[in-house]
Amino acid sequence: MNIIVCAKQVVDVSEMKFDSSTKKPILQGVSQKISDIDKNAMEEAIKIKDKHGGKITVLTVGPANAKERIKELLAMGADEGVLVVALDNIDYHMTATLLAEAVKKIGEYDMILCGEASVDLFSGQIGPRLAGLLKIPQITYAMKVTAEKNSVTAEQNMGKNVVTSESTYPALITVTKEINEPRLPSLMQILGAANKPINEYTAETLVKDVKPVVETIDLKGVSMERKNVIYKNDLDESVEQLVNSLAKEGVLGG
Amino acid sequence: MKLELNEQQKMIQKMVREFAEKQVGPIAAELDKKEEYPHKTLKEMAKLGLLGIIIPPEYGGAGLDTISYAIVIEEISRKCASTGVVTSVHNSLVAWPIIKYGTEEQKKKYLPILAKGEKIGAFAGTEPNAGSDLGAMQTTAKLNGNKYIINGDKTFITSGPEAGIIIIFAVTDKEASSKGISAFIVENTFKGFKVGSIFEKLGINASKTSELIFEDMEVPKENLLGSEGDGFKIALSTLDGGRIGIASQAVGIAQACLDESIEYSKQRQQFGRPIAKFQAIQWMIADMATKIEASRWLVYNAAYTKDQGLRFSKEAAMAKLFASETAVDSAIKAVQIHGGYGYTKEYTVERLFRDSKITEIYEGTSEVQRMVISGSLLK
Numbered sequence: 001m002n003i004i005v006c007a008k009q010v011v012d013v014s015e016m017k018f019d020s021s022t023k024k025p026i027l028q029g030v031s032q033k034i035s036d037i038d039k040n041a042m043e044e045a046i047k048i049k050d051k052h053g054g055k056i057t058v059l060t061v062g063p064a065n066a067k068e069r070i071k072e073l074l075a076m077g078a079d080e081g082v083l084v085v086a087l088d089n090i091d092y093h094m095t096a097t098l099l100a101e102a103v104k105k106i107g108e109y110d111m112i113l114c115g116e117a118s119v120d121l122f123s124g125q126i127g128p129r130l131a132g133l134l135k136i137p138q139i140t141y142a143m144k145v146t147a148e149k150n151s152v153t154a155e156q157n158m159g160k161n162v163v164t165s166e167s168t169y170p171a172l173i174t175v176t177k178e179i180n181e182p183r184l185p186s187l188m189q190i191l192g193a194a195n196k197p198i199n200e201y202t203a204e205t206l207v208k209d210v211k212p213v214v215e216t217i218d219l220k221g222v223s224m225e226r227k228n229v230i231y232k233n234d235l236d237e238s239v240e241q242l243v244n245s246l247a248k249e250g251v252l253g254g
Numbered sequence: 255m256k257l258e259l260n261e262q263q264k265m266i267q268k269m270v271r272e273f274a275e276k277q278v279g280p281i282a283a284e285l286d287k288k289e290e291y292p293h294k295t296l297k298e299m300a301k302l303g304l305l306g307i308i309i310p311p312e313y314g315g316a317g318l319d320t321i322s323y324a325i326v327i328e329e330i331s332r333k334c335a336s337t338g339v340v341t342s343v344h345n346s347l348v349a350w351p352i353i354k355y356g357t358e359e360q361k362k363k364y365l366p367i368l369a370k371g372e373k374i375g376a377f378a379g380t381e382p383n384a385g386s387d388l389g390a391m392q393t394t395a396k397l398n399g400n401k402y403i404i405n406g407d408k409t410f411i412t413s414g415p416e417a418g419i420i421i422i423f424a425v426t427d428k429e430a431s432s433k434g435i436s437a438f439i440v441e442n443t444f445k446g447f448k449v450g451s452i453f454e455k456l457g458i459n460a461s462k463t464s465e466l467i468f469e470d471m472e473v474p475k476e477n478l479l480g481s482e483g484d485g486f487k488i489a490l491s492t493l494d495g496g497r498i499g500i501a502s503q504a505v506g507i508a509q510a511c512l513d514e515s516i517e518y519s520k521q522r523q524q525f526g527r528p529i530a531k532f533q534a535i536q537w538m539i540a541d542m543a544t545k546i547e548a549s550r551w552l553v554y555n556a557a558y559t560k561d562q563g564l565r566f567s568k569e570a571a572m573a574k575l576f577a578s579e580t581a582v583d584s585a586i587k588a589v590q591i592h593g594g595y596g597y598t599k600e601y602t603v604e605r606l607f608r609d610s611k612i613t614e615i616y617e618g619t620s621e622v623q624r625m626v627i628s629g630s631l632l633k
Contacts, residue, residue, distance in 0.1 A: 068261055075265065184273055187303030187316035190265050 001054035001147065002109045003045045006099060006130070007038035007073055009066040010120040018221035025221060034069050037115030039076070039182040041175050045113050046077040046183070048147045055079045057106055061086050061098045067198055075185035075193035082106060086203040091212040094203075096129035101206040103134060105199075111152065112172040116141050127174035137167040140174045257551075259321070266322050270329040273302060279333035285460035286605050291416050292337045292460055300371025304330075304341065309349050313365035320495070320557035324502040328550070331506025332513075335609035336460030338506055339616075342499030343412045344368065347617075348375025348421055351492045352439065355480040360439060364419055373418025377496075378408035378440075378466050379489050385410075386622050388423075388489055389432040393468065395424035397475065402426075402438065404471040407450065410616070414464030415449045418442050421492075422468075423485045435485035439477045446471030457608030494567050495560065496617045497574040501553045504577035504613040507606055508546045511581075511588035514603050515539060518592055529591070538587045546584065549577035568630040575623035578613035585610035 011030045018025055034042075045056045056078040060066050063085065070081035082105070084098045103112065112131075117124035124140075131138035142154035143162070156163040157176050185193070203210075229245065231238035246252045259267065278295055285292055299305055307323045309315020316322075323345060331338025349368050352360055367373050384390040393406025404424050411420075420440045427434030440447065450465025480488055516539060519530035529535050556569035588603040589596035596603045614620045 068264075071261070072265060072268070075269075184269050184302060185265075186301065187266065187269075187307065187318060187322075188311075190262060190269065191316060191318075193265075194262065 001048060001052040001111065003048060003054065003056050004059050004103060004106060004109050004112045005038070005042050005045045005056060005073070005078065006059050006112065006114040006126065007042065007069070008035045008115075008118045008120075008126075009033070009060065009062045009069045010035045010118055013119060018223075023220040023223065025219060032065070032069065034072055035115055035118040035120065037117065037119065037175065037177050039073075039115075040177055040179050041113040041115050042073050042076055042078065043180045043182040044145055044175055045111075047180070048111070048145070049077070052147065052149070054110070057082060057109075059099060059102055059106070060084070061090075061095050061102070061203075063087075067200075070198055071193045072185070074196040074198075075190045076183060077185075077189070078196070080196055081198035083198055083200045084203060084206060085200060089216065090203075091214040091216075092123055092125040092129060093213045094207075094210050096126055096133055097207055097210050098203055099126070099130050100133035102201060103130070105201070105206070110169040110171075111147070112136075112170070114172065114174045116174045116176050124174075127172060131172040134170075134172070136170050136172055138172040138174070139165045139167055142173050142175045143178050145173060145175065145179065259325070263322055263325060266318075267325045267329060269302070270304070270326050271332075273298070273304075274329050274333040278330060278337055282334035282337075282460070283599075283602070283605060285334070285336065287459075287599070289454075289459045289462075291413075291462050292334070292340065293416075295334075295337055296340065296371055296374065299330075299337075299341065300369075303369075305344055305371040305374075306349070306365075306369025307345050309345075309353065309365050309369045313361055314369035315349070315365065320498060320560045321554055324498055324553050324557045327499050327502035328506040328509070328553075331503040332510045333506075334460065335503060335507050335606075336458045338503040339458055339500070339612075340374065340413055340461050342496065342503055343377055344375040346496045346499045347377035347492055348419060350495050351421055351437065351479060351488055354491070355437070355484065355488055356439075357476070359476065360479070364439060368419060373441075374413050374416055376411050376413040376417030376420045376466075377492070378411050378414075378420050378422040379493075380408060380410050382407060382409050386619060389435070389486065391423060391425060391435065393422070393424040394428075395426050395436060395438065395473070397426075400475045402473045402475065402478070404438070404440075404446070404468045404473055406468050408466040408468075409450075410453070410463055411466050412461055412463055412616075414466055415452055415462045420466070421479065422466075423489055424468075426482045426485075430483060432486040433483050435489070436482045437479040437485040437488045438473050439479055440471070440473055444471055444473060456611060457605070458612055459608075490567075493617055494570045497570040497623075498553060498556050498560065498566075500613055500617045501549070501556070501570070501573040501577040504574070504581035504610070505546060505549050505553055507581040507610050507613065508542070508549065508577070508584040511584035511603060511606050511610075512539070512542045512546060514601070514606070515542065515588045515591045518595075518601075522593075535591055538591060542580075542584045542587055545576075545580040549573070549580045552576050568627055571618070571623040571626040574613075574618065575620055575627070578610075579620065581610040581613050 058073045058078040058081045061084045114127040139154045143157040144155040146153045153166045303316045306315030310317045395402045395404045426436040448467040452464040552573040556573040559566040585607040
């Protein structure tokens with residue numbers, strides 16, 4: 001079974017700070033990582049490969065230094081990587097278009113696995129857009145995937161409900177974080193990753209004249225001010241005031 | 255000149271850091287409290303290749319450089335100094351001398367077992383009356399047919415009660431002083447091998463430390479490491495490398511002190527603002543961070559020098575001396591920043607304070623490091 005895993009390089013959001021006056025995120029010096037849920041997609045691909053054999057290709061659209069992130073997934077268990085070098089500020093439409101063209105370059109495949117969304121922008125659009133462009137079936141928000149020889153079944157996490165869906169191949173599946181615990185590569189796997197191939201394309205060689213359909217005007221952090229209310233009356237009175245205030249804010253259920 | 259880890263070293267750092275955060279850190283306080291050896295962690299570490307870091311691939315290891323080794327020890331020690339020292343001893347004091355001085359048969363027999371973590375390694379040099387003065391050791395080895403008969407006591411042996419493969423030192427020729435000491439590879443199943451008292455310690459409580467007692471212990475002749483009389487040389491060169499490990503452990507402890515202090519000082523409010531806003535705290539944080547940075551580069555420098563195949567005794571001694579004193583100093587500051595809370599077992603810095611002190615003592619005290627450094631300068 002040939003599997004393509006789409007993975008995105010993102011900034012480590014836990015290290016991110018915001019400029020207090022402009023509220024803009026400070027991205028300089030923040031380290032880069034593979035979007036966490038994409039690692040779940042990778043782990044699931046390895047499990048399916050362990051069962052059925054085949055090949056795993058990691059596909060990334062991103063800046064040139066995303067190559068190092070691809071190597072992390074090669075260490076984890078992917079067989080080869082494909083990097084489409086593109087500018088940082090492309091929109092979902094452009095990213096999905098580039099991914100679709102790169103998938104065509106990769107050739108025969110049975111399954112495409114993506115994280116449900118990336119941990120930086122969390123739009124959740126890339127998987128569905130890619131399936132649409134490739135005109136293949138998709139199963140989103142999979143919390144369990146069972147890949148058989150001729151079809152794949154997945155349990156979809158739809159909030160209060162779990163929906164079981166089945167598809168023939170090729171199919172695109174987006175997975176949620178609860179699906180598995182991604183493995184860590186061993187030292188030997190890290191060493192071995194250096195010898196696995198990574199094919200690089202530039203965005204221009206894959207797609208001519210693709211334009212963004214979304215214009216990003218600005219990106220700002222939201223600051224949440226604390227109300228700093230202190231009730232200083234006697235206990236019974238303070239409790240009542242606190243309950244009333246919470247009810248007024250709508251934070252008490254009921 | 256490039257003062258930067260290479261991509262592979264960065265990936266290793268990332269992997270080990272994630273492992274330590276997920277699997278080492280969460281149980282560190284409990285293992286310390288129960289004085290429990292990190293068996294489960296070591297099994298997981300073996301799967302990741304962390305017990306065969308420097309062992310060549312043909313014997314089942316990763317065959318990595320000393321800088322990668324230092325990175326691993328720092329990251330593990332940052333979350334648990336006990337697990338850090340067990341890993342350091344296993345790799346640098348047991349695997350290394352076998353790689354360097356072992357026969358092909360010894361390498362084939364012992365290195366894969368160490369790499370897979372099937373047995374943990376220990377190093378037994380110290381005796382009740384021979385610590386820094388290793389040449390004063392009294393354990394004897396006498397060749398009898400195809401076996402050496404070894405008698406004596408060793409003490410303060412990290413992993414002593416748990417280790418399956420132990421590098422030991424014994425006198426084979428009393429007249430030849432330090433040139434009469436020989437090294438042996440011993441298994442804990444050999445007849446006459448006994449574990450003595452297990453010590454109750456101030457810190458690194460999850461690393462079991464004990465006496466080892468040899469009573470007419472029978473060691474096959476083929477388990478002599480190097481030639482007869484090579485023991486002192488083997489011990490000193492092995493400890494040079496071990497010091498890079500202990501220095502890395504010290505950097506890990508110090509970094510943990512800094513991590514905890516930054517987090518706490520930003521949250522703890524006094525006089526209406528976080529204590530991080532006070533210059534007294536800021537200066538302590540700045541001093542800690544500066545010394546840690548310097549320590550880490552001293553470690554990398556020693557590791558780099560070793561990897562170049564050059565003499566590195568002085569560099570390793572400098573790294574060990576400075577990093578261990580930085581660990582103790584950082585731990586004192588970290589407890590001070592935490593105030594009363596830092597003195598309680600509720601907070602990690604209390605353990606770091608206890609764990610830090612040993613780095614100034616084992617694998618050569620700070621005084622011995624100063625002897626090594628000055629000795630190489632005043633020749």
